[in-house]
Amino acid sequence: GAVVSQHPSWVICKSGTSVKIECRSLDFQATTMFWYRQFPKQSLMLMATSNEGSKATYEQGVEKDKFLINHASLTLSTLTVTSAHPEDSSFYICSATDPTGKPQHFGDGTRLSIL
């Protein structure tokens, strides 16, 4: 069964709207969560790394004021796309891990479409 739950799985909204995506670890304490973005027919690219209780570390070229990441608990990280525009339309996937060395677990992804 899924150990990382991502919600919602699909979002369609108007340009200018802010969208929040949740990533939950269901049966372990996720000290670290990663957010990836995948444009159509492309690979997954890391956007940011978040450690519980700390500010997220963003990859070069990712606007931290546009993609707000909160990792306030060991089981939940959220990604908020603020004032979304059509170019933000993409597939967003989170993954979660802990220090014990278990394989990273991926959520099922969120398909975001901005009209």
Add this chain to the structure above:
Amino acid sequence: AQKVTQAQTEISVVEKEDVTLDCVYETRDTTYYLFWYKQPPSGELVFLIRRNSFDEQNEISGRYSWNFQKSTSSFNFTITASQVVDSAVYFCALSTGPYNNNDMRFGAGTRLTVKP
């Protein structure tokens, strides 16, 4: 810097053929993990295998097998007797760190189409 190269963008085979997906990686870390994931059209990533840098044994799981060669920095994936359900995008990925808790670097992916 970490890098994963999947040179094959698309592969098309006929059912029951064997197919090998290539993966070449670069890293300066001595401890790292290599992965293969399957991504069907629905989008979720399906974990296939994880292999750490200290274990060069090849692995077989049903119709799937993996060949890890540190000498050539390759981690190739072979599907034997391919089936239509194997059609998907396959990603090779690399993660470093002793506890596999660093981010993953993905290859560009290989789109496999298996025709009946």
